[in-house]
Amino acid sequence: MRMVLLLPVLLGCMLAGTRPVLADLEKGTYAPDLEAKDWYNAEEPLSLKDMRGLVVVLYFWVSWHRGGEVAMKEINIVHNHRVLGRNMGVMCIGVTDAARSQVERTLKQEKATFPVALECKAYEEYRIESFPRCVVIDPHGKIQYSGEPTEEVVRVIFDILADTPPSRTRPSEVIVVHRRLEEARNALRDRDFRRAFVAAREAYEHAVTGDPLKAKCQDMLELIDMIGRDKLSEAEQMVDDKNYDKAVSNLRWIVRTFQGAEIARDSRKRLQSLKNQYDEVAKIMTGNTRLVEAAKLLSTARERIIAQDFGAAYDALQKIKRDCPDTEVVPIAEGILQRMQAQTAVAAILRDHIAKGECETLLAQARTAIARGRRQDAEGYLRKILDGYPNTRYEREAVDMLKTLR
Incomplete structure (x- = not known):
């Protein structure tokens, strides 16, 4: 919706201050069909007769008048907008007398996705003398607007959508x-x-x-x-x-x-x-919820193992054992933990991971005690690390700190 609100501003800004021009063909006139020698962004030639039931916006520009790309970006927005264009049956078509070789580069630069009639002189039948120009055609094939590409184009489109909603889906x-x-x-x-x-x-x-x-x-x-x-x-x-x-x-x-x-x-x-x-249903649903949670945790653990983040994998597997003890996933989690522990390098990483929380706290307490001159308290904290967490990097750090106390 925000994009729809911006469209009048975008279109209005493009030609602000230009001289107003009278409509070329009268409102209510049946729109002449398009005859083009070539088409861009269209697998086959398009006919306005085949588009009855759609709101069609024709965007005219010519090779001998500069500024044809002035509102091309905004026309593209209207054509591709999910609400205004695609889902509401509004279709934009570019019309120019230029050959493909003259405009293809510009169309690609502007990322135009709307179909374009090339080498087409329909502007003569529409009695258009000033460019660029927009013509809005209602689902009955009648012109409802012919003029400059200003915010009036979007207003007319919304009026048509309200009064005569499209009854046909765009070909694409x-x-x-x-x-x-x-x-x-x-x-x-x-x-x-x-x-x-x-x-x-x-x-x-x-x-x-x-x-x-x-x-x-x-x-x-x-x-x-x-x-x-x-x-x-x-x-x-x-x-x-x-x-x-x-x-x-x-x-x-x-x-x-x-x-x-x-x-x-x-x-x-x-x-x-x-x-x-039913209490039975409540128990089933609770058990199923735990099973789903356990399966998610198991998937997370496997992803972390692949990423060699063994600490996070260990946490996920332990959470399965702790929070989902009655699920069929627990034996799988225990088997993975055993295989991790059986690998020397991985087991060392897990020991450090398990020790991390308490050991870092004990080391911090030991440092504080040393700073305050309480060497005996510091030694007690460090001994807890040696006794509780052997064969970890924290054990080695505790040993080094004890040496400084002697």
Whole structure:
């Protein structure tokens, strides 16, 4: 939304102070089609007749008049903006009499992604005499604005969106929608319901409301939702049969698989309701939570071992033993700890790591005692290190400090 609010400012700043020019073709006139010898950023020639149902913004500039790139950046923003351009059915098209060799460098520098009609003299039919120029065409194919690329362009676009919402998805977005729908179908065949839901939701977001294509996306989402509802019904039957373990497992699967959908929210609420209603469910959910936490800690420990951060790996494994003692992950953690201890170099690192907290405190206390002349107290602190943490670097440091006391 912030970007949408900035668009009038960006467009208005480009030609501030220029002389106002009257509209070229009257408002309500059907827009003449475009005939171009070449197209840039388009796989095939575009026709305004094929774009009925979209809001189309034509941006005119010519080779014999400098300043064609003056508002190109802002036109690009409108064309690519997720809300104003892609999802609302607004499409920008550049129109110029210049050949590809004359404008390609500029278009690349400006990172223009909108299609451009090249070697096109449509400005004659639009009776445009001053450049650059913008023409805004409503979904019925009628001109609603023809003038300079100022903030008025964005105002007109919003007025059209409010009065005559587009009923068609942009051609480039149609391709995305069909790809996502096909991906959703393939995922359903593979019973990968999570991937199917994500793909169908993306297709729905790319299609414009009012376009029959949007209804196809909705049908796909409803089909996937129906699968989730069937799983929810199975979970309810398991509850009736007092098979709480499987019921919880089913509901959690729905939450994970359809995250972001209404069925996921319903399943999450049902889980909480069952937890409050049945002690058995509460115990299962608590145990499952510990298992998930233990699995995360185990993953962290393995990552730290790969990074040779053995101290952090040791902490994660000990946390599994301490906080998740009744999970099946504990034996795995203990096995990893044993293998770490069996390696001489790693075991030395672990001894230093385990000793670090208490030994650094004892060394600090010893230094303070020496500074205050309490040599006997200092020796006591250092002896604790020697007795409690042999074969560590702190033992060697304590020995060196004791030598200075003699």
